[in-house]
Amino acid sequence: MAVAGDLSGRRRGRLSADTTFRLILGLAGASVLLILAAMLISTTIQAWPVFQHEGWSFVTSSVWDPGTSRAEITGEYGALAFIVGTLTTSVIALVIAVPLAVGVALYITQAASRRVAAPLTYTIEMLAAVPSVVFGLWGLLFFVPTVLRPIMNLVVGTLGSFIPFLGGPIVTYNYFAAGVVLAFMVLPIIMAVTREVMANTPEAEISAAYGLGATRWEMMRHVVLPRARPGIIGATMLGLGRALGETIAVAMLIGGSQQIPSSLFRGGQSMAGIIAVTFQEAAPENVKALIGVGVLLFVITVIVNMAARLIVWMTGGHVAKEQNL
């Protein structure tokens, strides 16, 4: 009783400190929201004349023909080609990076000896520390022309003859080139999260699977992978967020054309790319349109993140239910 009394007394004594602390934390939390809101509102206001001038054609038209006026909107601003560029390269990156990351994570957590696993993990995570402009340069000067170009020639020569979006003629820097290099950039993020999730598979369940006579593959297939699924999806979405916003490497490798190409092996442009590349020489009205593209990119990123949370929540629930049964 006396102890309880002491405790409550001390708690009352700290009440003001607690309140202050809570207030500071609350402010810190609110500041993030405030900054976000301020960014969204101010950019939207600046881009508003362009939104007003273009209406829906800002997202449905692919004619991007900037004007040079200081006060009015005289050009045409349709950002569809850039939306397609951003989404296509991001999807290519995920299609390559996710299976690779899951494979590597499985190998590191389940199959590799500790002597191999630690350096491998370290090396892949080092990839995350490479600045994106270095990825871009490496792709521009070495990887794309000498490694990817022969592969592209092969694909166009075989599959390209009957799959329309894999046809030639090839332009060396294109959607595919940007997507592949982007895959290397998102790989460490996806791999790190996936590895962490897989490493947390309960030892008891693994032993149980072996006890039931499962092979190593069956154990991974029925114990590790189902448990890791929500984590893998979350990691994928994290990677997608990075891919959508990646600017310089994509701008260097996507082929810089303002069209929606008919093949993955032709040039295009991404949303972040068009902002970075044309901002410097843009007239005031063009700057407004570029800010509009920024708002659009923000909106798309938010939609993707919300979709990701929804997917994680739904599949997470699904797994939990399955395990309860």
Add this chain to the structure above:
Amino acid sequence: MKPSRLVPLIIVLTLVAAACGGTSSTTTTEGSSGTAGSMGPVDLLGAGASFPAPIYQEWIGAYQSVEPSVSINYQSIGSGGGVEQFIGQQTDFGASDAFLKDDEIAAAQTARGCDPIHIPTVFGAVAVAYNVEGLDSLILSGPTLADIFLGTITNWNDPAIAALNPDVTMPDEDIIVAHRSDGSGTTSIFTTYLSSVSDAWKNGPGAGKQVEWPAPNSVGGEKNDGVTAQIQQNPGAVGYIELSYAMENNIPVAKMINDDGNAIEPTLESTAAAADGITIPDDLRFNILNVGGEGYPIAGATWLLSWTCGYDQDMADALKAWITWDLQNGDDLARELLYSPLPDSLQEKALAKVDLINSEG
């Protein structure tokens, strides 16, 4: 290594110079302990076009030994930004690859209360570079070039190209059109030329720093380096780059047929010849078009921008002295960096404009 240790030092010095330029450019700097020289210490801040940035930096460096008390800081931020900062009074002088348009002049007049001045400094040629195996000589006409960039000519063995090159067997190869993906004065010069020789181009993509590129097999590169890389990496590619990039990278360039029907290779001489033969309006806002004789037809000037009023006398004197020195003594430096200096006739007109700096006080 010494050079690598110098780099941070240079960066620091540049930053210091930038800071000084930013603060003291609006205030008089009189009576402080003067270094040797005929003028008091003056800081000039300029910003703008990246195309002439190397020669401006070179001129600034050389002028330091002529007039040590004047320090000039030029920031290569692009023509668009240069014009904005110039009109916004954030710099003492601007620089642009495109002359101010009428609405920009109006905005400038409102902002400062007097006229902006255009002073042309150097010319540059835009070369049509290509990458076709086995092809080391190519002649193109303006309309053919426009058709290639419009996408109506898509193969190197097109009869229109073959007719211009009777001595060469043109290969059966798809043409890939390489262009600038960023806004650029080079693009402006190139598309202004195409508009002048092709109605289809004029009524289609038109002229500007950034246009719609209609050819289906087109690819963009950022800055001259990017387009150069695109041309080098894509067999069958043709693109436009500043002459100096084509020469430095040893990429073959097309001879262009000018208004007199002569096929002219882009060189410093043929660029100078182009600039010599044109009529120039009094405000020195001009494009180089309808070039004949020995002139190479795709060329353009770049300008320094200044004001007829609003400078401290010291600053106006320093600015006038520097630009005059550039125009009179900077030709050899310009040629070394593959810029074509002004022909004598135009140099006089440019110097007359320099005299107008701060003439209204």
